[in-house]
Amino acid sequence: MKVTIDGQSIEVEPGTTILQAARMIGGESVPPAMCYYSKLKGSGGKCRCCLVEVSKGSDADPRPMPKLVASCVTGCMDGMEVNSTASERVQEARKSVTEFLLINHPLDCPVCDQAGECDLQNLSFKHGKSQTRYIEEKRTFAPEDIGPNIQLHMNRCILCYRCVMVADQLTDGRVHGVVDRGDHSNISTCISKAITNEFSGNMIDVCPVGALTDKTFRFKSRVWFNKPFNAHRNCDKCCGKVTVWMFGNEIQRVTGRKDEYHEVEEFICNECRFDHKDVKDWVIEGPRKFEKDSVINQNNYTRKIAPVVIETEEAILKGREQDRLKISMAAIPLKAGEQEAFNEGNV
Amino acid sequence: MSRKILLDKINVPGIKSYEVYRANGGYASVEKALKTLTPDEVVEEVKTSGLRGRGGAGFPAGMKWSFIDKKSGKPRHLVCNADESEPGTFKDRFLMEYIPHLLIEGMITSSYALGANLSYIYIRGEYMWVFKILEKAINEARAAGWLGKNILGTGYDLDLYVHCGAGAYICGEETALIESLEGKRGNPRIKPPFPAVSGLWANPTVVNNVETIAAVPWIVNNGGAEYAKIGIGRSTGTKLISASGHIKNPGVYEIELGLSVDEFMNSDEYLGGMSSDRPLKAFVPGGSSVPILPANLIFKTANGEDRLMTYESLSDGGFATGSMLGSGGFIVYNDTACIVRNTWNFSRFYHHESCGQCSPCREGTGWLEKVLHRIETGYGREEDIDLLWSIQAKIEGNTICPLGDAAAWPVAAAIRHFRDEFEYHVRFPEKIKNRDHFVEEPFEKVKHLVGKATV
Numbered sequence: 001m002k003v004t005i006d007g008q009s010i011e012v013e014p015g016t017t018i019l020q021a022a023r024m025i026g027g028e029s030v031p032p033a034m035c036y037y038s039k040l041k042g043s044g045g046k047c048r049c050c051l052v053e054v055s056k057g058s059d060a061d062p063r064p065m066p067k068l069v070a071s072c073v074t075g076c077m078d079g080m081e082v083n084s085t086a087s088e089r090v091q092e093a094r095k096s097v098t099e100f101l102l103i104n105h106p107l108d109c110p111v112c113d114q115a116g117e118c119d120l121q122n123l124s125f126k127h128g129k130s131q132t133r134y135i136e137e138k139r140t141f142a143p144e145d146i147g148p149n150i151q152l153h154m155n156r157c158i159l160c161y162r163c164v165m166v167a168d169q170l171t172d173g174r175v176h177g178v179v180d181r182g183d184h185s186n187i188s189t190c191i192s193k194a195i196t197n198e199f200s201g202n203m204i205d206v207c208p209v210g211a212l213t214d215k216t217f218r219f220k221s222r223v224w225f226n227k228p229f230n231a232h233r234n235c236d237k238c239c240g241k242v243t244v245w246m247f248g249n250e251i252q253r254v255t256g257r258k259d260e261y262h263e264v265e266e267f268i269c270n271e272c273r274f275d276h277k278d279v280k281d282w283v284i285e286g287p288r289k290f291e292k293d294s295v296i297n298q299n300n301y302t303r304k305i306a307p308v309v310i311e312t313e314e315a316i317l318k319g320r321e322q323d324r325l326k327i328s329m330a331a332i333p334l335k336a337g338e339q340e341a342f343n344e345g346n347v
Numbered sequence: 348m349s350r351k352i353l354l355d356k357i358n359v360p361g362i363k364s365y366e367v368y369r370a371n372g373g374y375a376s377v378e379k380a381l382k383t384l385t386p387d388e389v390v391e392e393v394k395t396s397g398l399r400g401r402g403g404a405g406f407p408a409g410m411k412w413s414f415i416d417k418k419s420g421k422p423r424h425l426v427c428n429a430d431e432s433e434p435g436t437f438k439d440r441f442l443m444e445y446i447p448h449l450l451i452e453g454m455i456t457s458s459y460a461l462g463a464n465l466s467y468i469y470i471r472g473e474y475m476w477v478f479k480i481l482e483k484a485i486n487e488a489r490a491a492g493w494l495g496k497n498i499l500g501t502g503y504d505l506d507l508y509v510h511c512g513a514g515a516y517i518c519g520e521e522t523a524l525i526e527s528l529e530g531k532r533g534n535p536r537i538k539p540p541f542p543a544v545s546g547l548w549a550n551p552t553v554v555n556n557v558e559t560i561a562a563v564p565w566i567v568n569n570g571g572a573e574y575a576k577i578g579i580g581r582s583t584g585t586k587l588i589s590a591s592g593h594i595k596n597p598g599v600y601e602i603e604l605g606l607s608v609d610e611f612m613n614s615d616e617y618l619g620g621m622s623s624d625r626p627l628k629a630f631v632p633g634g635s636s637v638p639i640l641p642a643n644l645i646f647k648t649a650n651g652e653d654r655l656m657t658y659e660s661l662s663d664g665g666f667a668t669g670s671m672l673g674s675g676g677f678i679v680y681n682d683t684a685c686i687v688r689n690t691w692n693f694s695r696f697y698h699h700e701s702c703g704q705c706s707p708c709r710e711g712t713g714w715l716e717k718v719l720h721r722i723e724t725g726y727g728r729e730e731d732i733d734l735l736w737s738i739q740a741k742i743e744g745n746t747i748c749p750l751g752d753a754a755a756w757p758v759a760a761a762i763r764h765f766r767d768e769f770e771y772h773v774r775f776p777e778k779i780k781n782r783d784h785f786v787e788e789p790f791e792k793v794k795h796l797v798g799k800a801t802v
Contacts (some may be wrong), residue, residue, distance in 0.1 A: 045537040046705050048745055067744045073537045096741035100710035133734055136717045159703060178532065178703070181515070183713040185703035 001078040005029050005052075006086045018071035018082055019050055023261065029084045030261075032094065032123050034101070034208050035160035036072035038263055043165055044072035047101070047158065049123060051093045056081035068093050091127070098127040104139045104183065105209065106155050114210030116223040119262060120158060141186055146176060147195035149215050149274050150204060154186050157211035163187065163203035170267055171197035187211070198237060201273040205256045205264050216274050217245075217253040226252060231282035237269035243288050251277045257288070349603045349616075350577060352565045352585045353558065357445055363480070365487035368448040374493055376456045376564035381501045384567070389460035393563065395571030397583035402428055402519075402556030403634065403674040404749075405658050409571075414543035415461055416551040424552040425463045426528065427454060427560050429470040429477075430512055430519040434635040434696055435676030438587035439557035441599040443470075443477045447484035451507070453560035455493055456567055458505050461553055466507050468557075469524050472514035481509045516700035520748045521554035522546075523702065534704045535748035556674075558587050579605035582657035586672070592630075592679035595619030608632075608654040608661075609646045612679070625681035629764075632661050633673020635693045636753030638760030639686070640670050666760065682789040686768050690761040691719035697754035708751040711742040715758055722769060725776035732769045736762050767797045 001012055003021045006029040012021045020038075022030045031052055036044035044050075051068040059079030068089060071082070084090055101120060109115045141154035159178065164187070167174040175193040178185050189195060195203075204212045226245040233240045245253040254273045256264035276282065351357075361367040368374075380389050394409030415423060427450065431439040443450055450468070458466045470478050485507055488494050496504045510528055512518045518527045522536035525547050546552025562584060566574045575583045582604040591597045594612070596619040602611060612627075613620045621627055631639050648654055649668035654661065662669045680689070698716040703709040715738055721727050722735075739755035746752070762769060768790055772779050775796060 045747060048706050048747075051745065070537070093741075093745055096745065097706050100706045100714075100741070103710045103714060133737075134714065136714070158706070159709065161704075180703070181517075182698060182701035182703045183709050185709070 001076055001080075003076045003078075003080045003082065005082045006084050012076055014075075016076050017044075018052055018054075018069075018074050018076055018080075019044075021076050022071065022082075022084060031071045031084050032119070032126070033072055033261070034119055034123065034158060035162065037162050037165070037206055038261075039267070040162060040165040040206070041169060043162060045070045047160055048097050049094060051090060051097070053083040053087040053090050054080060055083055055087075094123075094127045095129070098123055099129065099133070101158050102128065102132065103134050104155075105158060106138060108156075112153075112156065112210040113213045113218055114156075114207075117262070118210060119208035139183060144188060146189050147200065149201055149270060150195060151213045151215050151218060152187065153211050153213065154188070155211075156209050157187055158209055159185060159187070160208055162206040162208070163212055166202045166206050166267075167195075167197070167200070170199040170202060173197070198270050199267060201270045202256065202264070202267045205258070205267075208262070214253060214273075216277070220252045221245075221247050228288040230257060230285040230288050232285065233272065233276065233282050235269060235272055238272060239266045239268065240272060241266060242268055242272055242282075244282055244284070246279075249279060251279060251282070349601065349606065350585065351601050352574075352577070353442060353449065353561050353587060354446070354601045362446055363448075363484075365448060365484070365491060368446070369491070373448050374452050374455075374488075374491075376567035377452060377459075377493060378499065380456045380459050380567050381499050381503055386460045386462055389456065389567060392566055392571040393460070396562075396566045396574035397571075397578075397581060398559065398562055398566065398574065399582070399658065400556055401558035401562070401586065401674070403433075403636070403671075405672065408555060408559050411543065411555070412457075412461060412553055414541070415553055416544050417462065419544075419551060421550045422465065423461050423463045424547045424550055425454065425458045425461050425466040425560075426521075426524065426547060426552055426554045427466070427468040427557055428519060428521065428524055428554050429468050429474070429557045430516075430524060431474075431557070431674075432471055432516040432519055432700075433674055433676055434693065435591055435631060435678045436589055436634040436674040437591075438589040438599050438675055440474060440477060441589070442557055442561055442587065443474075444480060447477075447480050448488065449561045449564065450481070450557055451484050451488050451493070453563045454507055455488075455498070455505060457553075457555070457560050457563050458507075459503055460563075463553075464504050464506065466505065467528060467547075468507070468509040469518070469528055470509055470511055471519075472512045475511065478509060478511050485509060515702075516696075517702045517748070517750060520750065523748065524554060525552065532702075534702050535750075537747060577603055579655065579657055580659060582659060582672075586656070586675055588656070588675040588677050590618055590677040590679070592677075593622050593625065593681035593684070594679045595622050602656055604655075604657050606656045607646075608656060611656055611677075612645075618677075618679070621679070621681055623681065625683065627679065628682045628684055629680045629686065631670070631676065631678040631757075632656075633671045634676030635678070635696065636749075636756060637671040637673040638666050638669075638756050639689075639764065640760070641764045644668055644764075666756070667763070670760070682791055683786050685723075685785045685790070686761050686765040687719070687723050687772050690757055691716065691723045693757045694719050694754065697750065701750060701754070705747045705751070707742045708746040708748075708754065711738055711751070712754045714738050715742075715754065719758070722772045723779070725772070725780035727769075727773040727776070729770070729773050731773060732762060732766065735769075767794060770797050 003012055005022050008025050010025050031050035033050045034047035050071040052071040053068055054065040056062045058077030144152040146152045164177050176189040179188050204214050226247055228243050228245050231244045242254050243257050244251045256268045258264050356362050356371050359371055390412045398408045399405040400408055454466055494505055494507050515533050517523045518533040520535045523533045527533040542552040577584050585601050586604050588600045600617055611617045627642050629639050629641050630645050646654055648663040658672045661672045694716045698712040701708045701712045718731050718735055739758045742751045743755040
């Protein structure tokens, strides 16, 4: 089937959604998604971030769809034409959703552990406004301890249902879910039960904001100070393929490997995630690659850096050398003779 | 005198019981359908009748039935939506409470038409006494051989259950109803797939309102063509209207579609005019979710034609000058009604009842209510009126189910038709704070203070 998104055409298999087709094309036309998660069945359609305009339904029925549709749950039709970035209606709808999501979400990015890898932060960067029109009090919840490994900050939750789907689809005996209704609805465990399932840690990986955080990593480091490396180990519970986040030689955090849309390639077990923080436990494969612009990408290089040779007169470089010596002071011990000249004020 | 179809036997003493109902011709449609008609012929009769869904959307019932996937080989279901919860709408309760066997009869005939062997009545949690009435009626029908195996010796089997909801308005949305019936949280599903393809337990399912199903026995007994003669144009048959507000005779009425709003409002047969002889200010024709209309658009459309109680006439001109027949919750306001307070009240309801699944509805309904609350209590700002307009526009059309629209439309219509009243609230907060406004001093008398004509 042929689908055209923002003027770019692509052939897709029947059953492909508009979002999947857009991801095949890539680039700016890919709608943002806060609740859709390709690895979770039934996800999508809730956050309404990925609304697009279908200007032509199909070759068989070319009528446009009257309402904007959620691209993550709308299947492609042959000849369908979709406007994503190219539609003002769509841009306005995304701005609206961003505004709605930020109504009750605290702007505590400076202290939130998700800062740097928060999908809402990225969404807001692209579609948000610098000011809010909401003057009412935000909803607040008491922080909740929902198990030995996970901390729940309900204030930050945007009710994407991803963690509930992880629990439903990956774990036995789900003990948490959405309770209450409307803007009172919140994620909680049933009657103070602890989440102890072996795959519960994946709830942290799928959370698009900082509502569910890793207790073994909380407040240890900002993510952009960590160096992520792909690593693996033999594990009898999961694939054992992870990303380890290192600060110097210390592994501070272990997560599943994620793609450019922040979705894990394979879910990992709690043992790999929480119990193996020693470098010796892992076979380090190499630096993790980033495809998406994000603050998390700062200071991370996946290409080999070659030394730069400065081709210039040696006399010019001599001045730089002198500056280096002045600035270095005690940090760099001077050679014999240099110290003497320095003391005499000759440099 | 309008023709009665649903309520024609309502005054027969003891009609609630099986014996009296049967003695008055009850269950004749089941006999006729099962013994003389094929399921497809029953569907054709309903199609011919032009019966439109009476829950609010007004989708043609026969067409909905014809969408059911018969090729899948899966079991099919009929689910009766008795989760009536919209403010101002109380017609289904009346029908179920006073003539429960009519619904049971309709369920059996309709289930036969759809080839369903397992059907449900999903009833609002607060209607516990009606739940008990229906259970009793089902037991009576089962004991008399109208339910169970091999009904009337025709080989057709049907089990019918009444299921009580937990009291959530959202469960009146057909897919949320199905989720709830399956024992899950009552969140609407994303459509497609529609229930006719994948509904209850992923089986083909039709969800119809109580009043729609209750009309089926008459259609089968008398023929779809006969039903289509009642009413006007595409608004065929009769409609139950639940009337409330500042009128002399509130209650549930069965009217022929096509009756003029003027006659319905003012004749003694129906509402009997305004109570207390105060002037009419506004009305809501189809339950709290539909747009409110000002007095000048109630009896005449924008084109100057008589406003009729039909789907088409009430929506004439779109939302700029029209509204919707909706579920028939007819609410009338006199000049002492505060439109801002009324809008806030409706908004409070939708905020409370939003399931919270999709962002615009979850966050937007709460925001609307909070801003309206501020305005109504005398703490509004002038920019709040435009803010309300902007919020409702961001909700409408962007949500999973129509609850978002239902929350947005009353706010939009109130601002569209009564903006000066909102402006009065924000410009004279002390007057708002210090009195039960508009009761002693109707808005018409203080309107000049706003210094601006009604938009």
